[in-house]
Amino acid sequence: MPSVSSSPSLWETVKSDFKTLFPEDVFKLWFEPIVCVESAEDSLTLGVPNDFAAIWINDNYLDLIVQRLRLSTGRLMTVKLKKVDLDGSSAPFASTTDAGSRIKTTAAPVRRAPRYDEKTGIAGGLNPRNTFETFVVGNNNQMAHAAAMAVAQAPAQAYNPLFIYGDTGLGKTHLMHAIGHAILKNNPHAKIAYLSTEKFTNEFIQALQENALPKFRQRYRHVDVLLLDDVQFLGNKERIQEEFFHTFNDLFESSKQIVLSSDRRASEIEKLEARLVSRFEWGLPADIQAPDFETRVAILRTKAATLKFELPPGVATFIAQNISKNIRRLEGALIKVASYSSLTGKPIDLATTEMLLQDVLMEQAQNQLTIETIQKRVADHYQIRHSDMTSKRRPNNIAIPRQIAMYITRTLTKHSLQEIGDAYGGRDHGTVIHACKAVDNMMEQDASVRGSVEFLKAQLSR
Numbered sequence: 001m002p003s004v005s006s007s008p009s010l011w012e013t014v015k016s017d018f019k020t021l022f023p024e025d026v027f028k029l030w031f032e033p034i035v036c037v038e039s040a041e042d043s044l045t046l047g048v049p050n051d052f053a054a055i056w057i058n059d060n061y062l063d064l065i066v067q068r069l070r071l072s073t074g075r076l077m078t079v080k081l082k083k084v085d086l087d088g089s090s091a092p093f094a095s096t097t098d099a100g101s102r103i104k105t106t107a108a109p110v111r112r113a114p115r116y117d118e119k120t121g122i123a124g125g126l127n128p129r130n131t132f133e134t135f136v137v138g139n140n141n142q143m144a145h146a147a148a149m150a151v152a153q154a155p156a157q158a159y160n161p162l163f164i165y166g167d168t169g170l171g172k173t174h175l176m177h178a179i180g181h182a183i184l185k186n187n188p189h190a191k192i193a194y195l196s197t198e199k200f201t202n203e204f205i206q207a208l209q210e211n212a213l214p215k216f217r218q219r220y221r222h223v224d225v226l227l228l229d230d231v232q233f234l235g236n237k238e239r240i241q242e243e244f245f246h247t248f249n250d251l252f253e254s255s256k257q258i259v260l261s262s263d264r265r266a267s268e269i270e271k272l273e274a275r276l277v278s279r280f281e282w283g284l285p286a287d288i289q290a291p292d293f294e295t296r297v298a299i300l301r302t303k304a305a306t307l308k309f310e311l312p313p314g315v316a317t318f319i320a321q322n323i324s325k326n327i328r329r330l331e332g333a334l335i336k337v338a339s340y341s342s343l344t345g346k347p348i349d350l351a352t353t354e355m356l357l358q359d360v361l362m363e364q365a366q367n368q369l370t371i372e373t374i375q376k377r378v379a380d381h382y383q384i385r386h387s388d389m390t391s392k393r394r395p396n397n398i399a400i401p402r403q404i405a406m407y408i409t410r411t412l413t414k415h416s417l418q419e420i421g422d423a424y425g426g427r428d429h430g431t432v433i434h435a436c437k438a439v440d441n442m443m444e445q446d447a448s449v450r451g452s453v454e455f456l457k458a459q460l461s462r
């Protein structure tokens with residue numbers, strides 16, 4: 001039985017084989033950063049730098065790694081991939097591959113993310129690639145981009161807080177990091193904290209357990225800029241909301257810049273205290289929508305140039321036509337194509353692209369619950385006509401099911417408020433927000449409405 005300490009060298013042996021097997025850039029991209037973090041007789045846990053690497057290696061190289069280990073040990077070993085902190089220790093909320101559908105980082109080698117540094121004040125680490133220079137501006141993000149630039153140029157003077165919201169994978173984190181980089185460039189001594197709400201919550205809980213609240217407060221209430229990502233996770237967490245309320249006030253009163261991101265408007269965050277909602281709305285709420293076709297192509301071209309990958313126009317068009325709602329996915333598709341090309345040494349054509357992306361495209365098509373399906377299902381349930389979902393008729397027996405259908409569309413799909421409004425007879429986004437709130441209230445007050453909505457949601461999510 002191999003001892004725990006011998007396994008890193010087992011992995012190092014495999015790694016050095018791969019060095020001769022793969023072109024240098026592929027090796028550097030995928031294998032060089034991998035470390036062995038844990039081992040047992042029949043299993044090995046390998047640490048990878050980010051969720052994307054975990055998914056990519058799982059999909060493309062795991063079989064090869066298992067085969068190679070079998071050659072070395074004579075045994076069939078299970079290999080798990082785990083995201084680890086870039087200094088090699090496990091991240092506090094590390095995920096294994098099966099947890100990772102959220103591809104968060106790009107695939108090029110990732111620089112070490114600095115831990116909180118008392119001198120520079122950087123917490124969490126800013127991805128060096130997420131700068132204003134690498135951010136492609138389109139109609140979808142123009143306002144958020146302009147606001148972010150203004151904040152970077154005049155922290156705490158332009159908009160405070162800046163509240164960036166929009167669906168997943170559309171560049172909120174990128175803009176926050178860009179603000180951090182730009183401020184540091186103008187003032188290398190600025191104390192900047194970037195962190196996710198999840199991390200803020202975890203650190204707060206840990207501080208509570210260890211009686212270390214003063215230190216925690218000192219850390220986040222004395223920065224020049226606080227960049228807090230994914231504040232929708234404050235929803236339903238009373239204690240952490242209370243803590244963040246005071247953090248916010250302290251920073252705001254001392255004229256420090258606060259930038260927040262969320263996947264929805266502040267007023268739509270479930271069970272977020274009114275005093276926080278109003279504070280989040282004090283400054284500028286700036287939304288990011290899904291990019292249009294031209295912006296998607298521009299993003300692909302920019303990313304391809306960064307990867308030094310020659311992207312044929314037809315391939316760019318194909319990817320941009322087929323992946324529209326999430327830039328992270330767009331980027332994932334490009335990296336898949338670029339890696340294949342660098343691995344085989346062949347230029348990429350349309351047929352190969354279709355073949356490479358067929359899984360992604362199939363998964364996307366299968367997972368797409370359409371608004372029409374929701375409307376039909378809800379209309380059937382309440383025995384009204386499908387056409388009532390888009391009609392202007394307002395009697396309660398029609399208006400309520402229609403509101404419920406909008407609510408379900410909002411919860412189960414990634415459509416924007418405007419798209420939902422359009423699909424329900426050309427209503428505006430305010431009507432959709434109103435419908436969602438009304439259904440929330442009805443569900444709270446009436447168990448039978450709650451039962452029906454839960455039932456419909458469960459059926460539609462299958």
Ligand SMILES: Nc1ncnc2c1ncn2[C@@H]1O[C@H](COP(=O)(O)OP(=O)(O)OP(=O)(O)O)[C@@H](O)[C@H]1O
Nearest residue numbers: 106134135136167168169170171172173174327328
């Ligand atoms: N306008 C853009 N130009 C260039 N790259 C972009 C742009 N928007 C997003 N990206 C890239 O897309 C990927 C996803 O963006 P990001 O992580 O900022 O999304 P997000 O909105 O924060 O998502 P989530 O809500 O899931 O946290 C990143 O690699 C980012 O660099």
